[in-house]
Amino acid sequence: MNIPFRREDALVSGEVETIAPGVRRLLCDNPSAFTFRGTNTYLIGTGSSVAVLDPGPVNEAHLAAILDATRGETITQIVVSHTHRDHSPGVAPLKEITGATTYGYGPHATPGVGGDESFVPEIRLADGQTAEIGGRAVTSLFTPGHCGNHLCFALDGTGILFSADHVMAWSTSVVSPPDGSMRAYMDSIAKLRAREGIDTLYLPGHGPSLPDPMPFLDGLSAxxxxxxxxxxxxxxxxxxxxxxxxxxxxxxxxxxxxxxxxxxxxxxxxxxxxxxxxxxxxxxxxxxx
Known part of the structure; x- marks a missing residue:
């Protein structure tokens, strides 16, 4: 089965895309062969409680874009899907400015193999745990494989799943041992496949959104x-x-x-x-x- 990749993405770094009520996307200008056009940062919630999901690498322009997009609002939480260097190093400067509480599965699972070892979440999210994120009910799903501490996040009751780097519309994910595990990756794909009828739109860590994700998961497995x-x-x-x-x-x-x-x-x-x-x-x- 061929994988139905989607690579069209009109978002420009520094701009803000509203995807659904209370869900916005920004694009960091850090393109590469592995990050596509850059890292997606998501804003969950509005007003007095905004969560920033994956603030990306340390990048002054992207930090300024996040702060500009939330001007007049309050960033209360910073959430990390996994500790690769294109996703979590931006936590530190954002926290210094906002004082927001940090969330994630845990620190990098295999020190010394290229991850961001500086990030340690203040609040650890377990598999299947539901927490109030940006004023919304969000359930964390432990999905190791691409990274040993990888989480996806379901925005409960909306059909939206923040799939981070586990499932991306533009490409397959790199699985690099020892932090990456193909067995864990395949098990995590099966875990998401079992959520048919619950998740109808994936918002990945790089590239455009992925509607109707179940055939795509079948393509990844095949x-x-x-x-x-x-x-x-x-x-x-x-x-x-x-x-x-x-x-x-x-x-x-x-x-x-x-x-x-x-x-x-x-x-x-x-x-x-x-x-x-x-x-x-x-x-x-x-x-x-």
Whole structure:
């Protein structure tokens, strides 16, 4: 099954898009091969209680845009979906100005592997916990895989799910061990798939919104399954191989900027095959059992 990607996004950094009553989006100007056009920051609530979800990296222009968008209002909460450096470092300068309370699942799960280790939430949100965020009832869903402390957030009663980097309309998510786990990622996809009829609009951490998300989730699952089949076939054809040697046969031609990330996702799938007893490794070399 092909994944029905959506990459059209007219929002300009510094501007504010109203998505639904009490839900606004701003775009940070930090484009890259991994962040698309930049990090999405969401404002939940209005007036005397506004929550900022994922203030992004430290970026003076984006901080100014958040403050300008909420002029005359009160930012009471800062919520973090996960501690990658394009999502949570902006918490510190925003908190210094607003004094808002910070929320998240917890600190970065695997120190020393490139995450933002500075963020420690004042209030920790557990899986399935409902809290008042921006004056609205929001339920947190623990969805590790892309990041070990990743949360999605359901805006209860609206059909809106803030899917962060777990599910994005513009691209698949990078899953990079040891903080990323393909087994956890697939389990988290299944967890969201089980919410059919509840969530009808995903608002991701990068790129445009995703309406009718369930067929997209099916596409993500099929894509990872197909990738696993190609890895198994490559190992069968080539014999014991390193991750580096497998990238070309499995992925085909790639933008050089994406080769390293492809290798990390492949390693995640090999580790899942190892957990299932289908593959084994000897140092850097992998083989089928």
């Amino acid at each position: 894509h990872r399954q197909k990738r696993e089949e190609r890895i198994v076939a490559a190992l069968r054809d080539r014999g014991p191989s390193t991750v580096e040697a497998l990238v070309g046969p499995v992925y085909g031609p790639l933008d050089p900027k994406l080769v390293a990330a492809a290798g990390r996702s492949m390693l995640a799938q090999l580790l899942m095959l190892e957990e299932e007893g289908a593959a084994a490794r000897d140092g850097e070399v992998w083989k089928l059992n």
